[in-house]
Every structure is written in C-alpha cells, then in structure tokens.
Amino acid sequence: MAEKILEVKDLAISFKTQYGILHAIRGVSFDLFKGETLAIVGESGSGKSVTSRAIMGLLAGNSIYEGGSIMYQGRDLMQLNEELFHEIRGTKISMIFQDPMSSLNPIITVGKQIAEALRFKLGMPEEMARKRAIELMEQVGITNAEKRYNQYPFQFSGGMRQRIVISIALANNAEILICDEPTTALDVTIQGQILELINNLKKQRNLSVIFITHDLGVVANVADRIAVMYAGQIVEIGKADEVFYDPKHPYTWALLSSMPNLATSKKLDAISGTPPNMIYPPKGDSFAPRNKYAMEIDFEEQPPFFKVSDTHYAATWLLHPDAPKVEPPLAVQTLKKNRGRVKK
C-alpha cells in the first residue's frame, strides 16, 4: 500500500489586490502518494499554480491565508515559519517552472547555479560541488558536461535549459518534485524528451511528482492520478484511467471534448464563456454559468464530493441519486470506446 507523503486539506488562500480580495483557492484537498505522479489540470486562473506555490511556501507578499493545512512529515507547512521552511525547500520539496530562460540567472554560469544548490544546502566544498554538478548535468542528458559547466544560459537551447533547471531542482535529492507547466514553453518535439526525462528520474529516484498543466495530452503521458481544478477548487479527482475514460464532472467532459483530435474531422467544441472573476466568487457551483448540463440547484448550492469509487470523486450535483441521468458528450464516449486502441 502506497504511503501518503503529502496531505492537503481544505486549503484556502486569497490575495489582496487593488480591486478587492481575490479568492484564489477555496477549499482544496488532495493527497500525494509516494512514487506517483499527480497531475493537476485546469485553465489559467483555476488556482493550480497558487497551490504549488503554497506547498513551497513561496506565496506572494499580498497573500492571505484563509484556512486549511498541508501536512508533510507530520508538520503543517502552512504554519511553518520561514526559517524551517527554507530547510525543506530544495532538499525535500523542489519545483521547476515554466520558462527555463527566465528561471536561470543570465549572468551566472549554469554550473555555478547548480553547484550553488549543493554548496548552500549541504555545505559542500567548491571542488566537490563542481564534480557533483557535472554528474548531475550528465544525468539529465547534457553531453560534454565538463565543458558546458562554464557556459551561460543563453548558450543553451530551450530544452537544454529546462534540463538544467531539473538538475538544479534535484541536486539535493528532493523527494517531491513539483512541475509547474514545465513543457508549455517548449517545442512539441522537445516536450516529449523532457517528459521522458522526468519519468525516468522519477523511477530512478522514487520521486513523487505533482505535475501542473493545462494540456490534457501531456497529462495522458505522465499521470498516475489526475485532479481537475476550476475556480479555485478541485472538481474531480481520480486515477488517470478513471478520469479519462469515466469522467463524471461536466467540466472534465468539456475539457476532454475540447481536445483537438486528429482522428476525427468534427468541429472543435470549445468551452464558451470565461472563468469567473474570483474577486466575486459565484454562489453555488462555479462552473454553472458555462455548464451545458447545469441544474437549478447548481446556482444555489455548491456540490460536495460524491464518491464514484474508492479512488474517484467528483463534485457535481449530477451524481446526486435523485438527479437526472445525463449522458456525457459524444467526444467523451468516443474516448471510452477507443480505450483499448489508444496506446499509452
């Protein structure tokens, strides 16, 4: 039985802006199990990045903690002060970001930036850190590492830079790796390489990975479990198979329907409307205004999580025993049908 390594419970975080208080996360709960990849999927503004920042303790200065907890190794990370937190960052929990060009300091050599993680966290002497950094560079697939140690970020291509960022993140053998849209800024061909790298490293080091993205195609490749977020809440969570082939939330349906599918020539089914303004979070189910399958109750009460299986939950009134039976849209059904024929 896999053990829980991270437990997020009812996390709520808001931000003070000049227009009012933005309720970014409104009660998010999920667990991360050791050795798995949990994908968090959602549109921009759904709160997925904020969640990852909260876990790292890197929320912006105008953030307001509204409640909830993040339990890690028996401690609540939300209650941790900065001193203790900075011991966890890098050594236990690590993060990589979307744009590798701006993630790296342009005027310091990449080697030094990797070695910095080693020297400052482990107190490694300079020469040893250098050797180790070169090893790390080779591990992530950078050839000629010894020479390239002294080069600057602008001398690397996008994919290479992301590899360097990954090596920095794993320099101190963290056990949890959070990837915040790491492939969004890369070419599609490179994307695959990076995803493969992450997968390999995960297996080698027995990492637990939280993978944040808005791209379902990417998710299909890496995720063990998937959490779908909308308007600061998780609306559906379950094993990858379950969410892909037996989704229950209309938003998940909409997401799956809107994936461009080279196989068919059907019209793209975009989700109409825009995400709600989180300064004025909607009453009831936040997806209701854009939900084809909305019910009256959706505009009044927020749906709780309904259990679909031990590992699969969805927060939609459609799962209420008295709710009308609704068929998921065609695209979703097609996906299910083609299940056996889709190679993972």
Place this chain on the structure above:
Amino acid sequence: MFITFFITVFLFFLFIKLIPDNHIPPIFQGDDWYEINRIREGWDKPIIVQFGYWIRNIFRDGSFGFSVIYRRDVANVYFGKIPASIKINIVPYFLSIPIAITLGVIAALKKNKIADHIISVGIMIFISVPYFVVAVLSQYIFYFRLNWAPTHVIATASEFAELGLAYGLSTYILPVVVLTISGIPGLARNVRAELTEQLTQDYMLLARSKGLTKRQAIFRHALKNALVPFLPGIFIGIIGVMSGGIITEQIFRVDGTGRLYLAAFNGRDYALLMLINTFGQFLFLVSAIVGDLSYTLFDPRIRVGSGKLS
C-alpha cells in the same frame, strides 16, 4: 568615435577662430607679440591650415597655445590645476558610490515602507534642487548660522602651512559632504529601480525554491544582476574626477580646472578655452572607450557573444 572627436574639436577651433576679437594682443605685450604668434600659429592663413598648425604645435612642441591671462602656455596652466580638482572630487566620488548603492538597496528591499519613503523623498529633493542652491544654502547654514565649519571656503596652500594640516583638512569637510550628497540621489534612484525590477524576475523564484534563503537569493542573484548595468558608469565617472565641477570650485574657492574655465571665459582667453574644450572632448572619448570595454568585461552575454547554441 574618433571621427566624431576629431570633427567636434575642429568645430570648436573653427568657431573660436570666427570670433571677431580673437587676435587682439593683451596689454603689456610688445608689438612683436602679434608677429611671433602669427608665424607660429599661422594667423594669416586659412582656418584649416591654422588647425593644422595647432595640431603640429601640440605634437612638436607640446604647446597648446598661449594664454593671454596667464602669460604662459595654456597646457602648463591647465594641467597644473588638475591636482586641485582631483583633491576635492576624489573623496566625494568614492564615498558617494557605496552610500548610494546602500540607500538604493534599502529602498528597494523595504519598498513602500517607511525607510523607502524617507529615502525616496530625500532622493526627490536632492535631485530636484539645483546643486548650487544646495551648496550655497549649506554654506549659509553650516558656516554662518551654526558655525560648524571653520570657514566657508577651503584653505589655500598658505593657510595650510600657517594654520596646520588639521585646520586645512577641516575646511574640506563641508565641500566634500555637499559634493557627496549631490552625487548620491542619481545612483540611488537607479539602483532602487533596477533592484526592484530584478527582485520580480523568475530566476529569483528558482533561487528560492532551490532552497536559498531570501537574503542569500537577494544578494547572490538580484543584487549582482542589478548592479551590473551601473559598473561601466562608475568606471567612466572616475575619469570625470579630473575636470572639476565649476560650481563647486566657484563657491568654495577651489583653485582647480573648473574655475579656470570661468576665468578663461571672463577673460576671453581663447587658447585656454580651446584647450579646455578639447581636453573635455578627449576625456569624453576615453570614457566612451572605457565604457565599451567595461561592458564586455561585466556582462557575459556581450563577452561571450555569439556562443554556439545547442
């Protein structure tokens, strides 16, 4: 760059030669003064030729022309005053830089808190109010009103001898302080802006997430990146220490190159003016070169240039 230098110097020369009272002999000079100079500098020849003569005189005799107010070669006059200018400019310059950087850093780190507001207000005031107003007012307040400074001008060489080193140095305190203060706001403001900008950059996020403390991330990354754009300027500024500020020298009675300019202007000493302007242009040229060189030194992107991308 060199072409620009050459052309501007020639333009100076041309313009000066066009001024009507250019060749009036000063009083107390013999009648042959005109003749001597006419041959030496070619006054009856076309201006271009005169320019050639002037250049030739520089390289052949080391002579830049004859000063009508000081009765000797202008080079002699001018370069003799440089030490005085350096003496008064050098300490403020090297003091103002670390102070400005510190203030800028504090203001950026404590953005929108009290410290930042105070520093910003100070910067605003001292950047707006003209330097001479600050200098004169401080003379008034600190000498005449509060009697903190021994006198309102700096000590001359003879006073140094008579009244001792300590006294002499104490007269330097007020001008040095005023000069330092005038140099701070510009740099401080820029440092503050640049650091603020750098603090929001993505690499800071990565630095923190790899486990550096806030302080480590700020000093090892943001600060380093923020200061790089200013280093060339600082190098260039060192060169400027030689040509003193006219205002300072006038107000505090420093016998340096700035005051010389005023004297040349008032006395219509064209040869001297020509030298000062040319030398100024020369310094400008040197600064430009130094600036360019230092860029390559400090910014690896320029230094390594077109490295191979892979």
Place this chain on the structure above:
Amino acid sequence: MMNNIDKNKLVLIRDSDERIIDQPLETKEIGYYKDSWNRFKKNKASLAAFVIICIIFFFILVGPYMKKYDLVKEDPTAAARLGYLTPRIPGLENLGIFDGTKTISRGKRFLHAMYHSEFGEGIIISGLPEEIIEDPLHPDYANVSQITVKVDYYRYINYITSYMPERYFGIIDENAVNGTNNDPLGEVRQTLTKDVFEDYMAKNYIIDILAIKESPNPSNPAEPYYQYEVRINQFLASLDQAPEDTYFWFGTTSRGGDLFTDIWTGARISLLMAISVLIINTIVGLTLGAIAGYYGGVLDLLFDRLVEIISSIPFLSVLTLLILRYGSALWVIVLAFTATGWIGAYGTGRMQFYRFKNREYVLAARTLGASDGRIMFKHIFPNTLGLIVTGYALAIPAFVFTEASYAFLGIINYSNAVSVGMLIQQGQAVMQVHPHLLIYPALYIAILMIAFNLFGNGLRDAFNPSLRGVE
C-alpha cells in the same frame, strides 16, 4: 448536507443543444485620458505638486504687478538708498516674523545718539543696555566698541540716509586726529534751491534746516540766491510714505529693487524662455524626426551621424562659445539651448514615425478598415501625447535648473533682465549680512524644481502605468 437540499431543484435548465452565450462585460469602458486622469488623481504627492505649480504660475502672472514700484528705473540713486531692506509683510509682522527688523552691531555713541534723537526715537527695539542709554562712554562698556541691538530696519535705514550717517562719529574722530575738516553729516546733507525747498516743505519732506546759504544775485542784488542745506526724510521723498507704512514682502535688493517683484519677474522670463525653447525644439525635432523616420535610408544615416556629433558636444561649450561670439542676450541663450535640445524631440518623432509604419496594431486597425488619419489620431496620438506632455513637464524644470546654474556662475548675464540664478549669486555675496537676498530666491527655485519633478513623475506614471515603481 445532502439531505437538506430541495430535490426539486435537481432539474436541468438548459437544452442539450442550447448554446451558451458569453455574457457581456459588466464594466464600463473608460477612455485613455480619463483613465490616466484617474491614475494621476490617486497620486497625492503629484496632486499637491500640481497645486503648488498653479500657485507659482499665479504669482508669475500677477506677482510683478502686485506692487507698484518703479523707483529703481526712475531714480536709481534714491532707490539705492533703500537697498538691503529686510522682508516685511503686513499682518505677519505682528507675529514676529517678516517684521522688517534686523539685528546689527554699531558703535556706542551712534546708538546712544539715535536713541535720544527725536527722529531716531523708537528705532532701537531691544538690546541697548541701560548704561549706554545714560552714558555712551560708560565705564562698564569701556572695552566694547560695538553693541548688538535689534532695530526696526526700515526706520533705521531712513535714519542713516536722512538724518545721521553711520560714520558720523567716525568722521568726527578722524577730524580730530588728522586735523581734517570733513563734514560728518556730509552723506545726509542735501542742498536745495528755494523752489525745491518750498515744494518739499509743502510736502513735509524736510526734517530740519542745517544752514541757509546766501549768494549774491548779480542781476538783482535785492533778491539774493538762497541755498538751503537740509536733511530730507528719504522715505517720504522717494516713496511718499513713511517707513512704518512701507512693506517690501521679501525685502529689497542691493539696488533697492523689490525682491518679491524681482523673483517673479525673473521667474517669468525663465518660464517664457523655457517655453520658447521647448516649442522650437519640438518643431525642429519632430519635423526632422518625421523626415528621417519616413524617408529612412541614407537620410536617416546622415542624421544619425549629425546627432552623434552634436550630442557629444557638451552644452557648456556651446553656451560659452555662443556667448563669447554674440553676447549675452536672451535670444543667444535660447539659441544655445535649442542647438542641442532638439535632439530629444527628434528621437521621439523618428520613433513614432517608424512605429507608424510598422506597428501591429496599426496593421490591425488598417485591416479593420481604419483610415490613415483615424489611425494616427486614435492610436498613435494618445501614446505620443502622453510622452509629449510628460516630456514637457520634465523639460521645464530641466531648463530652469540649467539656466539658473549658469546665471549663478555669471556665464549667463543679462544686461537688462534678471534671472533668479543671478539673484542667488548676489545673495550669496552678502549672505552673512543680508540672508534674505539668498534665502527667498533659493527657496523659490527649490520649491519650483521639486514641485515640477513630482508633477512630471506623476504624469509619467499616470500615462504609463507599466513604469510604476520606477522613480
């Protein structure tokens, strides 16, 4: 929780085929200018600065007319007697500031004489010890030659220019020592003809008659010429008002001019010059910039070289050379500023024209069918206008700064106009004895500069929110 809901609400409200339409935006669209004005208003410091600038402008317009005082022009010698008066403002004088007093040190006998004379009564406000009042040569103060007292300076000046000069006792001593026979009252002794004398008598200008000299009249021995040596109340004679009723708000300059008026006159001149320079710079710069940007190519390169050469020449050189050649008239200064100043506007103009040619949103607007004029006006112009207005707001203080600095140094030296820089220089020369001549012009410049800079910064932030945070 599940049981508390109204089961009736579990009904779909939309048909499966129904299209969901995007809701219209609920906020109103704000125009660019209104938006900028809103942003500007929020910046309290800039708003305050704006108010201050308006106040200053008001004084620049109205100030020189606030006090009708032409004495310096009409009668410079008389005006000179009124020089160096301290500031005095009606109303505020009762609070102890701006009350026209001054602390001076003068000889014992002089002060004693002044204290006891009818004309000098009450001039000394405080500081004269009892002993001296009794006896100027009192033994207690034998080794003190000068006493520091506080006087009503206006009446004091009137006293020494009308009644008894400061050197009175000094001259008497000299006469005793050297055997000379100089007139101790020489400075105040005025000689008048009979007509003038009677005229002055009627107007009450005469204090007293020192002597009447008679000289024979060749044409009419019965009516000799009379010359009257008198002491005249200078304030009454020059200004037609007593010192008690005279108010110079900021005091007077060395030549007796009203400092208040002078400051605003100087301010007005520098402002007019600033505006002329700006206008010329803009016209020349924008035109050249437009040409360079539009035609591009070789012309552009040539201009680039030209700009490079011009910008490497320091302003000081241009200024001094022009002044040496043409003198220090107003137009020369304007020329000096514009000779190098047009480069800024040139850069802006050129940049804007390049953008006009290639910008994406211009392309987009064109695609949507907008005409050239509309494009320029609605799209490019707001951007440019913001830049221009901010540029102006910051260019004016830059000009004032430079002009004042060089006027202070004496490089700029108008013969018939006054610059605040010159005022400060004059003030500096006498700052120990007459600080007001330094302080008020200096304060004026300081406040003006700070206000303009704050205002300019506020404008720039308002028009360009992306620059917020950068001072």
